[in-house]
Amino acid sequence: MFTYIARRLVQSVFVMLAVSLIAFALFRYVGDPVAVMVGQETSIEDQERLREQLGLNDAVITQYVRFLGQMVTGDFGFSYRTRAPIAEMILERMPATLELGFVALFISLAVGIPAGIYTALRSDGVLANAILVVTLIGVSVPTFVIGIFLIYFFGVQLGWLPTFGRGDTVDIGWWTTNFLTIDGWRSLILPALTLGIYQLTLTMRLVRSEMQDVMHTDFIKFAIARGINYRSVRYRHALKNSMIPVITIIGLQFGGIIAFSIVTESVFQWPGMGLLFLDSIRYVDIPVMSVYLVIIALVFVVINLIVDILYLLIDPRVRLKAEAA
Amino acid sequence: MSTLLEVTNLTVEYPTRFGIFTAIENINLSIKAGEIHGLVGESGAGKSTIGAAIIGLLSSPGYVASGDVKLHGESLRQLSDAEYHKLRGAKISMIFQDPQTSLNPLLTIEDQMVETIRQHAKISYSEAFAQAVSLLEEVGLEDVETRIQEYPHQFSGGMRQRVVIALALCTNPDLIIADEPTTALDVSVQKQILALVRTMADERGVGIILITHDIGVIAEITDNVTVLRGGRLKEEGPTAEVLGNPQHEYTKALMAAVPRLEVRLDRFTNIVKDETTNALGSDWKIPGASADFATEWLLKSTREVSQNVDPIMTIKNLDVTFYSERPFAFAKREGFKALKDISLDVVKGEILGVIGESGSGKSTLAKSIVGLVNPSAGEIRFDGDVLPQGSKRSRKDPIRRKVQMVFQDPYSSLNNRRKVYDIIAEPIRFFGLAVSKEETRKIVASVLELVEMPHRAMLQYPHQFSGGQRQRIAVARALVAKPEFLICDEPTSALDVSIQAQILNLLKDLQQTFGMTILFISHNLAVVRQMSDRIVVLKNGVLVEKSSAEDFFNAPQDNYSRKLLHETPSLELLNQTQG
Numbered sequence: 001m002f003t004y005i006a007r008r009l010v011q012s013v014f015v016m017l018a019v020s021l022i023a024f025a026l027f028r029y030v031g032d033p034v035a036v037m038v039g040q041e042t043s044i045e046d047q048e049r050l051r052e053q054l055g056l057n058d059a060v061i062t063q064y065v066r067f068l069g070q071m072v073t074g075d076f077g078f079s080y081r082t083r084a085p086i087a088e089m090i091l092e093r094m095p096a097t098l099e100l101g102f103v104a105l106f107i108s109l110a111v112g113i114p115a116g117i118y119t120a121l122r123s124d125g126v127l128a129n130a131i132l133v134v135t136l137i138g139v140s141v142p143t144f145v146i147g148i149f150l151i152y153f154f155g156v157q158l159g160w161l162p163t164f165g166r167g168d169t170v171d172i173g174w175w176t177t178n179f180l181t182i183d184g185w186r187s188l189i190l191p192a193l194t195l196g197i198y199q200l201t202l203t204m205r206l207v208r209s210e211m212q213d214v215m216h217t218d219f220i221k222f223a224i225a226r227g228i229n230y231r232s233v234r235y236r237h238a239l240k241n242s243m244i245p246v247i248t249i250i251g252l253q254f255g256g257i258i259a260f261s262i263v264t265e266s267v268f269q270w271p272g273m274g275l276l277f278l279d280s281i282r283y284v285d286i287p288v289m290s291v292y293l294v295i296i297a298l299v300f301v302v303i304n305l306i307v308d309i310l311y312l313l314i315d316p317r318v319r320l321k322a323e324a325a
Numbered sequence: 326m327s328t329l330l331e332v333t334n335l336t337v338e339y340p341t342r343f344g345i346f347t348a349i350e351n352i353n354l355s356i357k358a359g360e361i362h363g364l365v366g367e368s369g370a371g372k373s374t375i376g377a378a379i380i381g382l383l384s385s386p387g388y389v390a391s392g393d394v395k396l397h398g399e400s401l402r403q404l405s406d407a408e409y410h411k412l413r414g415a416k417i418s419m420i421f422q423d424p425q426t427s428l429n430p431l432l433t434i435e436d437q438m439v440e441t442i443r444q445h446a447k448i449s450y451s452e453a454f455a456q457a458v459s460l461l462e463e464v465g466l467e468d469v470e471t472r473i474q475e476y477p478h479q480f481s482g483g484m485r486q487r488v489v490i491a492l493a494l495c496t497n498p499d500l501i502i503a504d505e506p507t508t509a510l511d512v513s514v515q516k517q518i519l520a521l522v523r524t525m526a527d528e529r530g531v532g533i534i535l536i537t538h539d540i541g542v543i544a545e546i547t548d549n550v551t552v553l554r555g556g557r558l559k560e561e562g563p564t565a566e567v568l569g570n571p572q573h574e575y576t577k578a579l580m581a582a583v584p585r586l587e588v589r590l591d592r593f594t595n596i597v598k599d600e601t602t603n604a605l606g607s608d609w610k611i612p613g614a615s616a617d618f619a620t621e622w623l624l625k626s627t628r629e630v631s632q633n634v635d636p637i638m639t640i641k642n643l644d645v646t647f648y649s650e651r652p653f654a655f656a657k658r659e660g661f662k663a664l665k666d667i668s669l670d671v672v673k674g675e676i677l678g679v680i681g682e683s684g685s686g687k688s689t690l691a692k693s694i695v696g697l698v699n700p701s702a703g704e705i706r707f708d709g710d711v712l713p714q715g716s717k718r719s720r721k722d723p724i725r726r727k728v729q730m731v732f733q734d735p736y737s738s739l740n741n742r743r744k745v746y747d748i749i750a751e752p753i754r755f756f757g758l759a760v761s762k763e764e765t766r767k768i769v770a771s772v773l774e775l776v777e778m779p780h781r782a783m784l785q786y787p788h789q790f791s792g793g794q795r796q797r798i799a800v801a802r803a804l805v806a807k808p809e810f811l812i813c814d815e816p817t818s819a820l821d822v823s824i825q826a827q828i829l830n831l832l833k834d835l836q837q838t839f840g841m842t843i844l845f846i847s848h849n850l851a852v853v854r855q856m857s858d859r860i861v862v863l864k865n866g867v868l869v870e871k872s873s874a875e876d877f878f879n880a881p882q883d884n885y886s887r888k889l890l891h892e893t894p895s896l897e898l899l900n901q902t903q904g
């Protein structure tokens with residue numbers, strides 16, 4: 001068990017090394033850092049001195065090792081645009097994105113899994129078919145269209161919910177949260193729905209197809225033939241088996257929610273990391289972009305690690321292999 | 326004894342796009358307590374449909390159109406689904422074919438047993454647990470107290486099937502429907518499981534419906550038997566009478582097609598006459614193509630006329646090791662030896678039978694010859710030359726053409742997205758055996774005729790054919806490469822008896838006509854007996870016996886061979902018909 005997790009950790013380190021190399025290359029070679037930092041009237045000599053100070057004349061490998069050291073210690077450097085430390089900028093924005101992501105994930109699971117089970121078990125029902133048609137629309141309409149539609153309907157026409165920003169937030173240490181005020185919650189609903197609907201439809205369709213497959217397996221037929229009651233057959237025997245592939249996809253999706261909340265954050269002017277990334281692109285703020293890249297990769301790696309550990313908990317076959325290793 | 330189950334005039338229908346399909350028609354059955362009643366027939370005979378109809382689990386949209394099922398004299402047809410469900414487990418239970426898939430992989434044996442017991446009896450968890458333990462001991466599981474906490478994948482196939490039987494028994498049902506309970510198991514395990522089924526019937530007085538396509542199983546343990554074909558009852562009666570002295574034409578033909586362990590036949594009787602005659606396509610012909618042309622073409626081979634009687638293939642000290650994934654990047658890999666120190670010769674023109682249970686390395690041997698698996702030591706010589714390892718065999722290496730293989734499962738060995746013509750023409754194109762497209766077409770049509778398929782088949786896709794027809798296409802594909810050495814890996818184990826008879830006849834003809842050398846791999850000793858000139862026996866990757874077929878079946882030398890022969894269900898009952 002320990003070696004299994006240790007192995008996964010080692011693999012994760014290699015993934016992070018690869019990503020940091022790309023981030024380093026992005027930082028170092030897309031444009032000349034010195035030219036971006038200094039004004040036009042800075043003399044060549046001053047530029048050279050700055051170059052020497054920043055260590056840009058050192059061997060590439062030395063620079064990369066230094067870059068790695070800085071990343072590991074959380075010293076991300078300064079933004080070209082705001083001249084502020086990037087670590088602070090990211091920390092300030094991270095809670096907004098994480099809260100949005102978690103609420104969106106919660107919506108997609110809380111609605112998607114039951115709806116998936118329902119449509120799998122009542123595959124010929126009118127309601128089940130209606131759900132399927134609606135979710136087909138959900139899958140095919142792009143996120144920003146859903147966002148704009150929600151803003152128009154609930155924000156502009158009905159005037160029930162705010163359409164941009166985080167509303168009132170409460171600070172707990174460095175973490176600013178939406179969860180403790182009513183206004184915060186109201187602001188959260190529309191963006192979280194927008195982000196969650198696509199995930200919801202995917203989750204639902206996946207649960208449905210997995211569940212339908214499992215319901216046709218021999219062990220389910222055997223359980224029915226032994227007279228096990230239908231509730232247990234469905235929720236104890238079938239559901240758990242259908243969740244194994246679903247967990248993988250949900251894990252990847254959650255990474256996607258965090259990483260690609262950019263569109264939603266921009267539609268709702270949600271002050272999260274996605275919006276920060278968008279601004280950085282606009283102003284060619286390369287250090288922020290490369291740090292963002294590293295952080296998103298870290299999010300994916302951590303989620304994958306969690307998924308692997310969840311596998312261990314759910315599937316005895318994986319558990320046994322892990323113990324053998 | 327009183328009648329346990331009475332099935333009268335049962336008809337099951339399936340509505341389809343093209344009208345109503347009658348799966349079974351006017352079936353009558355009667356089963357007493359403690360009786361084992363066999364239902365035998367080939368695929369499509371409706372055996373499983375009868376079982377499903379009795380336990381009320383017909384797959385939708387099938388329904389019982391008429392007739393009745395009575396358990397203890399009470400009709401089951403009027404029951405609501407909820408009432409029927411109460412009956413399942415309590416009165417009627419089932420055993421499925423494949424123990425690998427019939428247990429929930431995420432629950433321990435304890436979870437599954439205790440849940441089932443408590444579903445039907447109002448008892449505490451510990452009482453149910455005690456019952457489960459004693460039942461598992463009864464079905465022959467050892468070390469039950471610890472093993473009950475394990476998961477299904479930790480058990481071997483035979484042990485799992487014992488667990489499945491315990492699960493079916495744990496609610497004390499009166500009737501058990503066993504659908505092909507031993508088909509997925511090795512002969513030695515099959516023997517044990519059948520003995521267990523017999524004990525269940527004798528000691529617990531359970532009535533058992535045993536559904537199988539295997540006449541050997543029927544002969545071994547059933548009291549009475551019902552023969553089905555195409556959803557209709559063909560013959561019924563005590564097993565000894567039906568098998569020993571069949572009255573109906575179909576039963577007679579079926580019995581004649583079953584390979585015997587005791588006798589070697591030159592040819593099998595064909596049961597299915599109408600399969601190849603496709604009324605629509607029989608007049609669609611490629612001009613000039615004929616089976617004779619195919620024979621001529623195949624004989625006019627590129628092979629040099631060599632008169633040496635030396636073995637065509639020599640295998641020396643062959644080792645094959647499979648490595649598991651490395652636990653760490655530079656750690657040593659754990660190896661599993663699939664074949665250990667195998668040495669054997671294959672003489673030109675003979676059929677060499679390779680026998681062994683699952684996991685004995687039969688298929689690994691075949692794969693290392695064709696180059697799908699790389700041996701870790703030893704050498705294989707073909708016609709005197711050492712065969713390069715598979716990955717180092719060049720595209721143009723003639724060995725790629727000379728050695729061909731027919732796989733076990735005709736459903737997965739043909740590409741369903743390609744027409745039969747393209748499938749068979751591929752080797753011709755690849756090896757450059759024809760000069761023009763017209764010639765290719767003519768060869769394909771002729772070879773199809775040789776394997777008794779209509780020319781028209783070349784325009785169709787594999788899914789339009791039955792298992793037997795597909796296997797013939799697979800044989801045709803192997804043939805057009807003009808091989809000198811044909812490897813058949815369980816070529817008939819996925820097929821019905823009658824289709825098996827056709828394929829075996831075909832292979833025998835080919836060997837006689839073309840003097841082809843065949844490596845015939847099978848776990849079915851009776852089939853091997855019909856085919857082979859010489860036999861080798863593999864056990865856990867080791868070659869334990871090499872002898873001529875006659876010697877092997879009359880006086881096996883190795884203990885393991887004797888055990889295998891002893892465990893194969895005897896068909897002595899049938900011998901009376903063999904005039």
